[in-house]
Amino acid sequence: MPQFIDQLHRSISLPNPPKRIVSLVPSQTELLVDLGLRERIVGVTKFCIHPKGLKKEKTVIGGTKNFHFDKIDALNPDLIIGNKEENYQEGIERLAEKYPVWISDIYTLDDAYRMIGRIGELTDTSIKAKEVVSEIKEGLEKDFKFKGSAIYLIWKDPFIAVGSNTFIDSLLDKAGFKNLIPESRYPEIDLEQIVNLNPEFLLLSSEPYPFKESNVSFFQDRLPNSRILIVDGELFSWYGSRLKLSGKYFLSL
Numbered sequence: 621m622p623q624f625i626d627q628l629h630r631s632i633s634l635p636n637p638p639k640r641i642v643s644l645v646p647s648q649t650e651l652l653v654d655l656g657l658r659e660r661i662v663g664v665t666k667f668c669i670h671p672k673g674l675k676k677e678k679t680v681i682g683g684t685k686n687f688h689f690d691k692i693d694a695l696n697p698d699l700i701i702g703n704k705e706e707n708y709q710e711g712i713e714r715l716a717e718k719y720p721v722w723i724s725d726i727y728t729l730d731d732a733y734r735m736i737g738r739i740g741e742l743t744d745t746s747i748k749a750k751e752v753v754s755e756i757k758e759g760l761e762k763d764f765k766f767k768g769s770a771i772y773l774i775w776k777d778p779f780i781a782v783g784s785n786t787f788i789d790s791l792l793d794k795a796g797f798k799n800l801i802p803e804s805r806y807p808e809i810d811l812e813q814i815v816n817l818n819p820e821f822l823l824l825s826s827e828p829y830p831f832k833e834s835n836v837s838f839f840q841d842r843l844p845n846s847r848i849l850i851v852d853g854e855l856f857s858w859y860g861s862r863l864k865l866s867g868k869y870f871l872s873l
Contacts, residue, residue: 624742627725627735628704634720637744638699642692643668644684645703648724651736651860652701654752655745662695670854670862687711693718699742724859728790729760732859752861759867760794767873768820770797774806774853775829781809791856795870797821815842822846827853849873 621633642663643649649668652661658674663681668674679695682688685708692700697719702712704725715721722742724735733753740749772782772792782788783803792799800817801807814822822839824831836848851873855866 624722624738626722626738627731628723630721630723632720632722634699634742636698638697638720638742640695640697640699641743642681642695642697642700642719643702644681644687644700645706645724646670646684647854647858647860647862648701648703648735648739649674649860650858650862651739651752652743654861655740655743655748657743657745660743662697663692685711687715689714701739701742726787726859727785728787729794729863732787732863733757735859736861752864756861756863756866759864760870762867764794764796764870766798767796768798769800769817770821770823771800771809771814771817771819772797772823772825772851772856773809773829773831774825774827776831776835778808779810779814780806783807787859788856791866791870792823795856795866795873797823811842814839818843819846822848823851824848825851825853825856827857 621635623631623633625631639660640662641660643652644665646668649664650670653671661678663679665684666680667684679691681691684706700715700719700721702723704723712721726732736749736753740746774780781801783801783805785804789799800819822843824835831850839848854862855869
């Protein structure tokens with residue numbers, strides 16, 4: 621029986637290409653559709669907003685961190701695809717007792733490329749997966765002009781910034797920003813720290829917290845020498861086929 625290794629070095633067995641897939645991560649749901657697997661997806665999360673209309677066609681199995689196990693059981697999936705950071709360990713372990721569960725773990729673009737390739741192998745869509753990776757590289761594998769120092773916020777009350785050892789940090793670097801937050805992962809940061817760091821750019825993400833123009837005004841009053849931008853969080857954090865759009869977007873910033 622074919623064995624497949626996920627990005628946590630776990631092994632799963634799939635006797636045949638899967639026909640009933642549950643996706644627990646929005647960016648990977650969109651990838652599955654772009655690999656031509658829309659009809660094989662049976663379950664998605666409430667956050668799987670791309671492509672538009674997909675949620676109406678599929679069973680919504682809860683959020684990324686609170687699965688409705690009864691709904692998943694009713695779907696009888698032959699493959700579940702998740703992610704270490706976006707999902708929760710207890711839920712993944714419970715599902716893995718019953719179903720093949722393949723988990724991604726993404727910190728860099730290379731990790732994303734490997735994930736796309738391996739999902740192509742899992743689902744017998746390797747040729748299409750290689751095309752997706754090639755298209756992403758066409759947009760991103762270039763030298764972007766250095767833009768300046770930056771702080772990237774993903775939450776308000778409290779302010780939470782993007783630090784090192786994250787996928788967003790790797791894309792900030794790719795896009796030409798120097799991240800001023802050295803702490804690992806997603807540290808809480810206060811307004812005084814932001815002001816003292818005096819970034820050339822303060823990037824306010826559109827997700828998970830939906831920063832608005834009123835937030836731009838708030839920060840501009842306190843950081844008169846900084847450029848305050850609301851940025852498309854999906855194009856900095858989604859590690860599936862949406863990356864095809866990121867290169868052009870980074871050029872526009």
